[in-house]
Amino acid sequence: MSQCLNPFSNSNPLRSKILRFFVVFLLLFGMFASSGSGPTVPTARAADSSNQIIVQLLPGQDILSIDSLLNLTLVRTLGLSNTYLVAVPLGSSVSTILTLLRLNPLVVFAEPNYRLYSTQAQQAFIYYDNNSAPLPDGSPNPQAVQTATNQWAWQRIDLERSQDVSEGQNMLVAALDTGVNANHPAIKGQLVPGYNALDGSANVNDDNGHGTFVAGVISQVAPQVSIMPVKVLNSQGQGTVADASDGILWAANHNARIINMSLGLYTNSILLGLSVSYAQDRGDLVVASAGNSGTADKRYPAAYPGVIGVAATDSYNHKASFSNYGDNAAVSAPGVHIYSAYYTGGYAYGDGTSFAAPQVAALAAQVWAKNPGFTPSTVNNRILSNSVSLVTSDPTYGTLLGAGLLNNFMAVNGL
Numbered sequence: 001m002s003q004c005l006n007p008f009s010n011s012n013p014l015r016s017k018i019l020r021f022f023v024v025f026l027l028l029f030g031m032f033a034s035s036g037s038g039p040t041v042p043t044a045r046a047a048d049s050s051n052q053i054i055v056q057l058l059p060g061q062d063i064l065s066i067d068s069l070l071n072l073t074l075v076r077t078l079g080l081s082n083t084y085l086v087a088v089p090l091g092s093s094v095s096t097i098l099t100l101l102r103l104n105p106l107v108v109f110a111e112p113n114y115r116l117y118s119t120q121a122q123q124a125f126i127y128y129d130n131n132s133a134p135l136p137d138g139s140p141n142p143q144a145v146q147t148a149t150n151q152w153a154w155q156r157i158d159l160e161r162s163q164d165v166s167e168g169q170n171m172l173v174a175a176l177d178t179g180v181n182a183n184h185p186a187i188k189g190q191l192v193p194g195y196n197a198l199d200g201s202a203n204v205n206d207d208n209g210h211g212t213f214v215a216g217v218i219s220q221v222a223p224q225v226s227i228m229p230v231k232v233l234n235s236q237g238q239g240t241v242a243d244a245s246d247g248i249l250w251a252a253n254h255n256a257r258i259i260n261m262s263l264g265l266y267t268n269s270i271l272l273g274l275s276v277s278y279a280q281d282r283g284d285l286v287v288a289s290a291g292n293s294g295t296a297d298k299r300y301p302a303a304y305p306g307v308i309g310v311a312a313t314d315s316y317n318h319k320a321s322f323s324n325y326g327d328n329a330a331v332s333a334p335g336v337h338i339y340s341a342y343y344t345g346g347y348a349y350g351d352g353t354s355f356a357a358p359q360v361a362a363l364a365a366q367v368w369a370k371n372p373g374f375t376p377s378t379v380n381n382r383i384l385s386n387s388v389s390l391v392t393s394d395p396t397y398g399t400l401l402g403a404g405l406l407n408n409f410m411a412v413n414g415l
Contacts, residue, residue: 052086053072055084056082066101074086083245098112111270113241117233117237118237132348134185134346148339153333154221156313157333162366162413165409165413166370168224173218173222173365174194174228175218175229176232176247176251176263177206177231178231179204179207181341184216184345190225197243197250198234203231210233213350217362222365244263248275248278249275258284258361259286259287260288262352267300268300273301283376287308292312294324306377308383309329310329310333311333312336318394320351329401333405334356334359337350338355360406363408390405
C-alpha cells in the first residue's frame with residue numbers, strides 16, 4: 001500500500017521542493033494581488049498595518065527554520081511560551097505569509113501584531129487645571145488636593161466611608177498604560193519599580209499623560225495601595241498586542257494582584273486572550289475599560305471571560321455619552337469630569353472609561369485588603385453584587401451597563 005506523504009513533515013524527502021514551490025507561488029500571487037490596491041488608513045478597529053506577525057509554534061519547534069523558509073526576520077521572542085514576533089520582508093504580502101503559517105501544522109496560531117489604543121486616545125479628553133501646579137518645594141497644591149477629594153465621582157461611589165474600612169493596604173495594582181511621572185507628588189509615594197515593554201527597560205516615564213492620570217485615580221481611591229507602572233503604550237497612546245502581552249506577563253510574574261488595562265482593540269487577538277488567561281491562572285484579577293466609541297461591539301480585553309469590563313457614567317447616573325456598553329461592561333463607574341494627576345505636574349480633568357476602570361481596580365484592592373483570603377472570583381463577585389442598579393436612573397441603557405454603579409462602601413463591607 002502506498003503511503004501518503006505530509007509535505008510539512010521533516011521526514012518527507014519531497015518537503016523542501018513542494019513547500020518552496022508553494023511558498024514562491026503564494027508570495028508572487030500576493031504581490032500581484034496587492035499591487036493595485038491603494039493605501040489604507042489604520043483605525044482603532046483595524047489590524048496593525050505594519051509588517052509584523054505573531055507566531056506560536058508547537059513545543060520543541062525551531063522558529064529560525066520557519067523564518068528561513070519564508071524569508072522572515074525574527075524580531076524577538078515573546079514572553080508566552082513558544083511565541084515569537086517576526087517581520088515580513090518589504091514587498092511581501094502579510095496576508096499571504098499568514099496563510100502559509102496557518103497551513104503549517106507546526107504552527108499553533110499566527111496573527112498580525114494588532115494595534116491597540118489607550119481608551120482616551122479613541123475619544124476622550126484631558127484638560128489641565130491651570131491652578132493646580134505643585135508648590136515650589138514640590139509638594140502638592142492644597143487647593144488641587146481638596147478639589148480631588150471633594151469631586152462628585154467619589155460621592156457617587158461612597159468612597160469616603162469605604163476608606164474608613166480599607167485603603168488597599170499591602171495590595172499591588174499594575175497599571176498597563178503610557179507609564180507614569182514618578183516624581184508627581186500625588187503618586188510618587190505609592191510607586192514600585194515597573195517595566196517598559198516597548199524597549200525592555202525599567203524606564204516607565206510617561207510621555208503622553210494617560211498613564212499618570214490613571215495612576216492618580218488608583219491613588220485617590222486606594223491611597224495605601226502600591227502601584228506598578230508597566231509601559232505598553234507610546235507617546236501617542238498606541239501600542240501592539242505583542243507589547244501588551246509582555247506587559248501582562250511581566251506584571252503577573254512580578255506579584256501584581258490586580259492588573260488595570262485602560263486600553264483595547266475591537267479585534268479578538270489570540271495572543272492577548274492567552275496572556276490575560278495566563279494572568280488569571282496565576283491568581284490575578286484583570287480590569288479593563290469598556291471603550292469610548294458608544295457601541296456594544298465587543299472590545300478586548302474588556303469582553304474576555306473573567307475580566308471586569310468597566311463602562312462610564314455621568315453625574316446623573318446615566319451612561320456617559322461616549323461609553324461602550326453591553327458585553328464590554330460588567331460594571332460601571334463615574335467617567336466624566338474626573339479630576340486626577342497630570343503628567344507634567346498638577347492636576348487635570350478627564351473624561352473616558354479609561355478613568356472609570358482604575359476606580360474598579362482600586363476598589364478590588366480595597367476589598368482584597370480587608371479580605372486577604374478572597375480569590376479573584378470572590379473579589380469580582382463582591383464588587384458586582386454590591387453595585388447599584390442603573391435601570392431607574394437610565395431606562396435606556398441601565399440594563400446594558402453591567403451590574404450597575406460601583407458602591408465602594410457596600411463592596412468593602414459585603415453588605
